Amino acid sequence: MSHLIQLTSNELKLIQRKNLEIAKYFVRFCKEHDLRVYVFAGACLGAIRHKGFIPWDDDIDLCMPAPDYKKLLEIWERYADTERYSLCVQTRSYNDHHLSDSIRDNNTTFIIEASVDADTNQGVALDFGPLHAAANSRIGRMFQLMCACGCSLFKAGRLPNRQNKVVYILSKILLGIFRGESVRFFIWSTLEKLATLPDRKYEEAKYVKEFSMFPFITWLYPKEWFDKSVWVPFEDTEMPLPIGCREYLSKRYSNYMELPPEESRHPEHRIVFMDLENSYKKYRGIQYFKNLKRG
Template sequence: MNKLSELVKMTPQLLRELQLKQLDTLVYFKNFCDKNNLRFYLIGGCLIGALRNGGFVPWDDDIDVIMPRPDYEKLHKLWKEQKADGRFRLLKTDDEMFTGNIFITITDTNYTMVKANQTEVDIPHGLVLDVFPLDVCPDSRFARKMQYIWTMIYSLFLAQVVPENHGGIMGLGSKILLSIFRGKKLRNKIWRCAERHMTKYKLEENKCVTELCAGPYWMKKEYPKHIYEGVDYVSFEGLEMPCMSGYDEYLTMVFGNYMELPPKEKQVPHHDIAYLDLNTPCEEYDRKRK
């Protein structure tokens, strides 16, 4: 137990317990996707961990997957239609909910975990699996620059906060825009308009794909679309999980020699956690907070 003004100190034992409990969400998510013929792939640290460690990277504190945009949109629609919410809930900012994220999360409500940037957000604070959309890059350099702009507008008005790493003119401009456009309905219209513009490109008409909703650094990455044209499988904590067939090319583009361990100072969890209770459902925490 800890106060929300403090950050949770992640011992190796606590981190490993967290990792193993997160596997339940991944299994539930995979079963739902398999049942509905939806494609997804392990990415980032999870994929490196599968290849290098057979599971989690020892210091990793979450699970990240990516879905082609059409499958990503179907996920939200089918999840609602099939009433898949229960222990595991799909959270996505829309007219009914504000999450503070610009991507979908699947939350295990059997436990409680509050990220430092979400302490004031009214959502079920469980263990989360992050689901990112895979979008198409336009071949035109001008169109690509416009896609950056639309994505930044989308991110700003969907998350409704200025990212911490945006200082200077961009940070100031973001604060001004949020101060001008204050109404919820107006902000919703703006981010929906931006989303339509940034996702309008067709895979068959362009050469590359990108990760628009994973943050400013990742949205500038461009991957040849052939990397994602097939599916391979890797062992992750004893589970067979899908990855892109061009995983070696993808990981090398992003991380270089991904089989080599990073410097010791970088072998740390990447998220600030304000509260963690792996013995209590998050609804009890949420009820006490209210």
């Protein structure tokens, strides 16, 4: 196992500051191009409960309705500051083994255990992903869930953490059978196309869902919660939250204004190496992708 960094309070603040810098840019970009985007998950909770970061959190998550996400992919290279920021989406040639897409700061280094062996962008990441239209029928939603689960497994290409034994064993068997990267890409890209078919009528959908990890991949949210934004204080700026943010937080965290136990107050990322002042490219073959063959 790689040696992991234990963050000091000052290091955590520096990471938060860099995340906020990326978020400001991305939210401004979305606003300029009329794209809906919302602070999501723990960052949404932090915005409501702490008016900024959860004190021990080390990232910001965002989500977008599927039509806006699709438009983002089409315009990013044309209008974004691609010298500074990269839009990292899983493809045949690029896979950083994360379920979320990300906007990464090319001038930084933030290597986590899950991607230390990958030859990918290792800059500080702002994670985001689309909210997909849920299928209308129960059978359709079951089919969509099965496709989304398979897509997530083969896109990540690694055994799931914090899952029950049955899910873990089944995942291990499937990953053991389908080992090649090309085969895995074919599987997850095909399953993703099938799972996202309801997006063709996104605005008519009653519910939306995220394709992430359990149990969230099984959940449905009323689409109206994510139709519009409300701007709230977040550190030294304002960030857009979904109009149904409090209903969403109640579903995800139950009594969301209550602090968790002390032992749960820690950053989620398992950090191997970081340098917030220098590009990850400086450390290729040294701190990550160490199996690089030098000619």
